[in-house]
Amino acid sequence: MPQSQRIGILTSGGDCPGLNAIIRAVIKCATHKGWEVFGIPYGTQGFIDLELGQCTPEDLRLNEHGYDVPGLLRGLDILQFLSGSVLGALNKGNPSDPAIAQEILQGYQHLGLEALIAIGGDGSLDIIDDLAQKGEWRWVAIPKTIDNDVPYTEISLGFDTAVNTVTRSLYDLTFTAASHDRIMVVQVMGRDAGHLALHAGIAGGADVILMPELTPCLSESVIDQVCRQIAQLRQGGRRFALVVIAEGVCRPEWQKDSCICEYLAQQIQVQSQRLCASGDPQFCTLQEVDTRATVLGHIQRSGTPSAFDRLLAARFGREAVDLIAAQNYNRLVVWDHGEVTSKPLDQVMPYIKQSHREGRCPDPVDPQGRLVQTARELGIYVGE
């Protein structure tokens, strides 16, 4: 086991709550071993900056320290409480351009790292894996994303906090919905996956949850079923409803729409009027259906990390450092049945790359899974 190590850490892809908590955990665990830690700014862009002389290795050194909080809180290490990434993160650009890749590889060499810890989602880990193969890097990957769509791990960092944020927003929207007898249509992030919509929808008391895995597009029949669900609620005396839609759900012509909730809100009104006009008594309650659309947006990537995400950060960070200490490189740290463990990247990455080539989500919601069944049994419409 090496006595001294010089390791790098970077955050790549979109930010999420808990990144700073992982950075803190890695700094603490590594410096306790007497290692040097270097924080690479803005993902792999930091290697380019280093190569171009825009920063020096010393600028990137991370020491264990408190932050300069005044008064009696002096020395408090606030990193684990803050969302975002103190290192910065980039989710644009692909260093497939050989000249750019070369600069990154040279920057890496310049820093003289023995190993790298890269915290990313499926997209950025795919990019870093290509670079790592070219540069023969020894690295450990840590999954993070509010979309929770990194395969081989049951949970990625940031997901739990995002579920809590959306759940809280649904709670808040419930009372204005109820006061105005309104149907609130709420658009939730997740890219091509419905995990965030499904988890938060159940926890937040949604009446309808639409996810790309079960309702890939807003066909007439899906909208009809949503209206029937509203009619049924009204027959039972409930005048308001919460409809959650994951951003990955398309328009009927399979077109993506960055404001798909607005389209759904309009269509619910149109179809309710149609059903009401049919004269069928079960739809007479749909006479006045008032809808409003809310895009929750980037607020879902923010907020102080939940206790679970802070614990996950601590455990993921420690596992990554332990893997490097054991010279057990090229692994993805994962959460598996309540435990932290790791998988070889040569098993994980081919699967991720294949799903990217085929344009599918690497870890979608299982339409036959327990959570979908639970939603159905709770009376939530989730598609057929």
Ligand code: F6P
């Ligand atoms: O992957 C995380 C995520 O927040 C997705 O849920 C969302 O579709 C996307 O990133 C938004 O990306 P940007 O920050 O570039 O708008």
